[in-house]
Amino acid sequence: MIIILIFPLFLAGGISFTDYNLGNKSLEWIGLENYEKMFSRKTYVKMIWATATYVIVVVPISVVLGLCAAMLLNSLRFGADIYKTIFFLPVMATLLAMAIAWEFTLHPTLGIVNSFLANGCGGAREFIFGFHWLPWVDSQQSWYHVACANNMDFPYWLKQKNTAIWTICFIGIWQAFGFNMVLYLAGLTGIPRELYQAAEMDGAKSTWEQFKLVTWPMLGPTTLFVVTITTIRTFQVFDTIEILTKGGPSKTTYVMMYAIFEKAIQQNLTSIGAAITVVFIGFILILTFFQRYIIEKRVHY
Amino acid sequence: MQAKQYIGESWKHGILIIGAILVLLPFYMMVSMSLKSQQEIQSISGGLIGAQEVQTFPVCVKTGYSEETCTTKPYIYNYWFAFEKAPIPRYLMNGVIVTLSIFIIQVLVALPCAYALAKLRFYGREFVFSMVLFCLLIPVHGIALPLYVMLAQAGLVDTYSALILPWTISVFGIFLMRQFFMTVPDELIDAARMDGMGEYSIVWKVMLPTAIPALLAFAIFSVVAHWNDYFWPRMVITGNRDLFTPPLGIREFRGGIDSDEFGPMMASIVTVTVPLIVAFIIAQKRFIEGITLTGMK
Numbered sequence: 223m224i225i226i227l228i229f230p231l232f233l234a235g236g237i238s239f240t241d242y243n244l245g246n247k248s249l250e251w252i253g254l255e256n257y258e259k260m261f262s263r264k265t266y267v268k269m270i271w272a273t274a275t276y277v278i279v280v281v282p283i284s285v286v287l288g289l290c291a292a293m294l295l296n297s298l299r300f301g302a303d304i305y306k307t308i309f310f311l312p313v314m315a316t317l318l319a320m321a322i323a324w325e326f327t328l329h330p331t332l333g334i335v336n337s338f339l340a341n342g343c344g345g346a347r348e349f350i351f352g353f354h355w356l357p358w359v360d361s362q363q364s365w366y367h368v369a370c371a372n373n374m375d376f377p378y379w380l381k382q383k384n385t386a387i388w389t390i391c392f393i394g395i396w397q398a399f400g401f402n403m404v405l406y407l408a409g410l411t412g413i414p415r416e417l418y419q420a421a422e423m424d425g426a427k428s429t430w431e432q433f434k435l436v437t438w439p440m441l442g443p444t445t446l447f448v449v450t451i452t453t454i455r456t457f458q459v460f461d462t463i464e465i466l467t468k469g470g471p472s473k474t475t476y477v478m479m480y481a482i483f484e485k486a487i488q489q490n491l492t493s494i495g496a497a498i499t500v501v502f503i504g505f506i507l508i509l510t511f512f513q514r515y516i517i518e519k520r521v522h523y
Numbered sequence: 524m525q526a527k528q529y530i531g532e533s534w535k536h537g538i539l540i541i542g543a544i545l546v547l548l549p550f551y552m553m554v555s556m557s558l559k560s561q562q563e564i565q566s567i568s569g570g571l572i573g574a575q576e577v578q579t580f581p582v583c584v585k586t587g588y589s590e591e592t593c594t595t596k597p598y599i600y601n602y603w604f605a606f607e608k609a610p611i612p613r614y615l616m617n618g619v620i621v622t623l624s625i626f627i628i629q630v631l632v633a634l635p636c637a638y639a640l641a642k643l644r645f646y647g648r649e650f651v652f653s654m655v656l657f658c659l660l661i662p663v664h665g666i667a668l669p670l671y672v673m674l675a676q677a678g679l680v681d682t683y684s685a686l687i688l689p690w691t692i693s694v695f696g697i698f699l700m701r702q703f704f705m706t707v708p709d710e711l712i713d714a715a716r717m718d719g720m721g722e723y724s725i726v727w728k729v730m731l732p733t734a735i736p737a738l739l740a741f742a743i744f745s746v747v748a749h750w751n752d753y754f755w756p757r758m759v760i761t762g763n764r765d766l767f768t769p770p771l772g773i774r775e776f777r778g779g780i781d782s783d784e785f786g787p788m789m790a791s792i793v794t795v796t797v798p799l800i801v802a803f804i805i806a807q808k809r810f811i812e813g814i815t816l817t818g819m820k
Binding site: 305314496 | 538551664669795810
């Protein structure tokens with residue numbers, strides 16, 4: 223029974239490992255040609271670059287934010303449930319819808335963010351967001367001041383080459399950290415109170431020392447799990463890219479899932495799509511085996 | 524000591540409130556835009572709900588409706604026009620049909636499989652289970668393209684089957700239920716066998732009731748994932764509006780009205796997002812438990 227059920231999965235895997243030209247009626251063996259194309263063309267180099275940037279930025283930040291939020295909520299006396307609900311909302315909401323909502327929030331002329339920034343020229347907002355409070359920032363040269371001086375020339379966020387990928391990353395973090403927070407909250411409740419008392423007796427008085435001695439090691443398995451699942455999810459980013467940037471401007475947000483979709487479905491180049499798929503699955507499997515390896519080595523007490 | 528604690532507590536709240544504002548910002552924008560008129564949206568005025576002045580909407584008149592129908596308050600107009608322009612109830616229905624059928628078939632498949640893996644002794648059981656474990660590692664999105672090719676070959680693109688079939692075998696569901704069934708005592712099953720029950724009726728009459736909590740968690744996980752899924756429907760549904768799931772509907776709306784009017788577009792987005800959010804707020808304990816349980820394995 224199960225063999226029949228799992229069979230399609232394996233067949234699917236099998237197809238992706240051949241490089242036939244699917245879609246056409248005639249099938250032709252072209253060997254490694256697709257892979258050669260993939261590693262020599264600029265587009266695909268940019269694709270790897272965009273995917274790597276996204277994963278490397280989103281995973282650590284959303285995990286750390288999730289952990290911080292969980293620890294903060296855990297130490298609150300009241301109101302923790304409200305924050306928990308709010309921070310979890312992005313996980314539940316349809317990502318596609320929220321992507322469009324973000325698009326308008328960050329819209330250069332209609333968006334609430336840029337109008338908020340424009341109204342703050344010369345005031346406290348310029349001081350805070352222009353980083354004038356940092357000793358090494360010249361208040362006349364800060365990005366905020368320059369934008370105010372140049373007729374409110376604030377970033378176009380999603381439409382601009384040097385900000386698009388970061389904006390997409392921001393939306394990714396916004397969506398992911400609530401999930402991590404909830405997992406960490408569950409992890410935190412599993413730490414016995416006696417351990418903290420024992421740590422205090424051993425001289426770990428400050429919160430930071432207790433965190434280093436008790437919380438962080440005890441959260442080891444949770445962290446490992448959270449990192450793995452977030453990484454796999456971020457690798458699969460698609461919705462925000464498709465609806466907001468279509469891989470642009472100039473391929474700075476051309477991530478793998480979108481590349482597969484564009485090549486295989488829209489341009490009907492199935493074989494190239496399959497080649498990208500294989501590389502994609504390769505990445506994920508390496509990551510997962512790496513995780514298993516760490517589990518066996520480290521997370522035992 | 525008391526004062527110090529208060530200070531500590533307030534800066535924590537301060538940070539969390541700033542975080543909450545950032546998290547809620549797009550939700551605010553979404554709701555606000557769905558209530559305001561086009562002029563208010565473009566001039567970024569009117570706060571959350573706008574002035575709600577009765578006015579005639581030019582786009583509506585251009586579309587061919589009478590001036591009377593088109594003269595109303597912005598929030599009524601936005602929602603009315605959104606439903607007029609696109610078959611939103613149809614999209615929502617599709618969403619319900621697809622998510623529910625996926626879930627039901629997943630359960631029909633996963634429960635017997637999990638029972639066999641957990642409680643029956645048969646040749647090759649360990650092998651089959653290791654297969655299940657291996658399949659858990661395969662990213663769903665990764666095999667989307669070969670699946671698409673298979674469906675295309677079978678001529679199933681643009682059908683409900685294309686939306687439902689690939690997800691009916693949830694390896695994850697099998698794994699989750701198997702772990703749960705392992706904890707059910709063997710005596711219970713032996714007793715049922717003594718009473719003359721067949722293996723199938725044991726699955727549905729004995730195992731199912733004990734598995735309700737795990738099943739509920741899995742239901743939440745499955746429904747949330749497939750209601751919000753955009754990638755797969757986008758691949759297999761190419762043009763047939765009758766098959767659009769809610770996210771596809773949103774996409775179409777954005778493409779269609781983009782330059783004219785934002786109010787009705789946002790109204791449609793709110794309509795699609797609301798069901799899950801309301802369900803979440805009503806049963807948030809269950810939701811969070813469900814997601815963490817399935818997350819933590």
